[in-house]
Amino acid sequence: MPIGLLRHAVRGGRRDLPPPSELKPSYDVVIVGGGGHGLATAYHLAKHWGVRNVCVLDRGYLGGGNTARNTAVIRSNYITPESVRFYKEGVELFTRFSNDLGYNIMYSQRGQLTLAHSDASLRTFRLRAEVNKHLGVRSEMVDRKQIREIVPCLHMDDDVRYPILGGLWHRDGGTARHDAVAWAYAARAAEMGVELHQRTEVTGIRRDKGKAVGVETTRGVIACGHVVQAVAGMSSQLAAMAGFRLPIRSFPLQAMVTQPLKPFLDPLVSSAALHAYVSQTARGELVIGGGSDPYELYSTRSTLELKESLIAHTLEMFPFLAEVKMLRQWAGLTDMTPDYSPVMGESPLQNYWLDAGWGTWGFKATPVSGKYMAETVATGRVPDILKPFRLDRFATYDLANEMGATAASH
Amino acid sequence: MKIMPCPLNGPRNISEFSCFGEVADMPEPTTADDAAWAEHVWYANNTAGVVREWWCHVPTSYWFIAERNTVTDEILRTYPASEVYNQRVEFAPKDGTA
Numbered sequence: 001m002p003i004g005l006l007r008h009a010v011r012g013g014r015r016d017l018p019p020p021s022e023l024k025p026s027y028d029v030v031i032v033g034g035g036g037h038g039l040a041t042a043y044h045l046a047k048h049w050g051v052r053n054v055c056v057l058d059r060g061y062l063g064g065g066n067t068a069r070n071t072a073v074i075r076s077n078y079i080t081p082e083s084v085r086f087y088k089e090g091v092e093l094f095t096r097f098s099n100d101l102g103y104n105i106m107y108s109q110r111g112q113l114t115l116a117h118s119d120a121s122l123r124t125f126r127l128r129a130e131v132n133k134h135l136g137v138r139s140e141m142v143d144r145k146q147i148r149e150i151v152p153c154l155h156m157d158d159d160v161r162y163p164i165l166g167g168l169w170h171r172d173g174g175t176a177r178h179d180a181v182a183w184a185y186a187a188r189a190a191e192m193g194v195e196l197h198q199r200t201e202v203t204g205i206r207r208d209k210g211k212a213v214g215v216e217t218t219r220g221v222i223a224c225g226h227v228v229q230a231v232a233g234m235s236s237q238l239a240a241m242a243g244f245r246l247p248i249r250s251f252p253l254q255a256m257v258t259q260p261l262k263p264f265l266d267p268l269v270s271s272a273a274l275h276a277y278v279s280q281t282a283r284g285e286l287v288i289g290g291g292s293d294p295y296e297l298y299s300t301r302s303t304l305e306l307k308e309s310l311i312a313h314t315l316e317m318f319p320f321l322a323e324v325k326m327l328r329q330w331a332g333l334t335d336m337t338p339d340y341s342p343v344m345g346e347s348p349l350q351n352y353w354l355d356a357g358w359g360t361w362g363f364k365a366t367p368v369s370g371k372y373m374a375e376t377v378a379t380g381r382v383p384d385i386l387k388p389f390r391l392d393r394f395a396t397y398d399l400a401n402e403m404g405a406t407a408a409s410h
Numbered sequence: 411m412k413i414m415p416c417p418l419n420g421p422r423n424i425s426e427f428s429c430f431g432e433v434a435d436m437p438e439p440t441t442a443d444d445a446a447w448a449e450h451v452w453y454a455n456n457t458a459g460v461v462r463e464w465w466c467h468v469p470t471s472y473w474f475i476a477e478r479n480t481v482t483d484e485i486l487r488t489y490p491a492s493e494v495y496n497q498r499v500e501f502a503p504k505d506g507t508a
């Protein structure tokens with residue numbers, strides 16, 4: 001065995017994170033949830049707002065939640081102008097990410113093709129393409145001939161249940177290595193003094209006169225100036241500790257990868273009607289995702305039904321994959337909102353900030369939500385770009401409806 | 411295959427059923443304000459534990475109530491809605507005006 005490798009094996013662990021320390025009695029900001037969103041918020045607080053007395057707490061390990069489980073689709077072809085503007089900045093931050101943080105996240109902008117199998121989908125795609133173009137996002141309608149050119153191996157015959165009628169071609173779509181995003185933010189935040197505490201579960205929120213003043217954890221109580229909650233599928237549980245309810249329901253979302261194949265699929269291909277989307281990783285594996293589980297559950301078990309459905313629908317698009325073996329299958333716990341948009345900013349409790357409701361689509365927003373959550377906490381003011389996603393929108397029936405653009409295609 | 415014991419059709423594959431969320435009392439229609447409706451329509455307890463939910467057996471359009479553990483995915487009990495809802499709900503304004 002080469003001596004370098006042996007040394008690495010003996011030393012063990014990742015060297016870019018400091019060893020675990022004791023919890024301090026108090027911090028300026030406590031961030032609950034060490035997924036991409038919590039870590040990005042910590043990074044931006046330290047980097048751009050000079051707020052460094054910050055700790056990130058996770059009951060498991062860093063980036064082990066949905067950040068580790070998503071299918072890494074990054075895109076901005078949403079339907080409401082509010083969302084398009086927000087996710088567009090998200091894509092821009094991803095294109096610069098590796099350089100900005102000095103950490104290779106393997107960002108790969110290969111374009112995303114979404115398929116229409118009905119006239120209704122074609123009409124929504126046209127609307128999305130026009131809204132997107134108006135706001136500077138590269139989206140266009142494509143016909144069957146163009147689809148053949150973009151993905152030559154796609155099954156385009158009419159002998160299927162839902163023949164392909166047209167598509168939405170989104171050149172800005174892409175993927176990145178999801179774990180690397182969390183690791184990059186963790187490493188750079190730690191360099192600036194942010195503390196990361198894994199296996200530290202928050203069990204209660206201390207309140208005084210309508211204000212958050214601390215958190216109870218499995219390792220003791222911490223006082224703090226601000227709390228940020230970024231706990232994905234556990235959002236309602238944490239909010240309950242803080243004394244309020246959310247318009248959120250938790251559903252498992254499953255995905256799978258196949259054994260590696262020679263590269264044959266450049267863009268990402270997605271079909272809401274078939275509840276399936278496919279992309280090929282740099283390693284050659286096919287990543288296959290689909291819709292959420294049919295009922296609420298706090299569990300990341302996987303089911304045969306979902307595997308059967310994902311596989312059947314993928315074979316409708318790529319029948320030649322029939323003999324390919326499945327390599328891994330897993331689930332994450334997603335926090336779904338009624339309008340398929342996140343809940344960000346103020347909560348009923350002062351100094352207690354929400355970064356929740358990311359459901360099945362929040363990986364692509366990791367950098368942009370971190371940036372603006374940090375601004376929110378540092379200035380105490382919710383920036384305009386986040387206002388459409390305020391919790392209050394439900395009380396005023398002012399929803400940011402992304403159902404058509406988000407469900408099942410991430 | 412996961413089995414749902416339907417009070418009308420007996421044990422069936424759960425893929426034949428749709429879940430319609432926790433059983434929650436509707437606000438009093440004659441007095442509820444916008445905020446009360448928003449709370450009822452959008453917000454959820456999202457309980458981790460035993461919940462009481464509306465389910466429907468889609469092929470027979472039969473609605474019933476199931477008690478289910480949302481952590482262990484166990485279905486504890488199912489029964490006809492008439493066990494809970496045995497009173498007529500009046501939608502007409504109480505003072506008799508239209």
Ligand SMILES: Cc1cc2nc3c(=O)[nH]c(=O)nc-3n(C[C@H](O)[C@H](O)[C@H](O)COP(=O)(O)OP(=O)(O)OC[C@H]3O[C@@H](n4cnc5c(N)ncnc54)[C@H](O)[C@@H]3O)c2cc1C
Nearest residue numbers: 033035036037059065066067070071073202332362363364
């Ligand atoms: C199968 C799947 C596919 C997906 N595909 C895509 C996609 O292609 N594109 C996309 O944009 N999005 C996708 N998503 C959604 C995306 O993964 C999430 O929205 C996003 O990763 C959420 O990041 P987060 O940091 O908020 O949450 P997470 O990464 O889940 O982090 C939350 C953390 O909070 C911790 N936590 C929970 N409770 C407590 C507590 N009480 N105390 C301390 N810590 C706690 C957890 O341990 C966890 O690590 C997908 C999700 C899944 C499950």
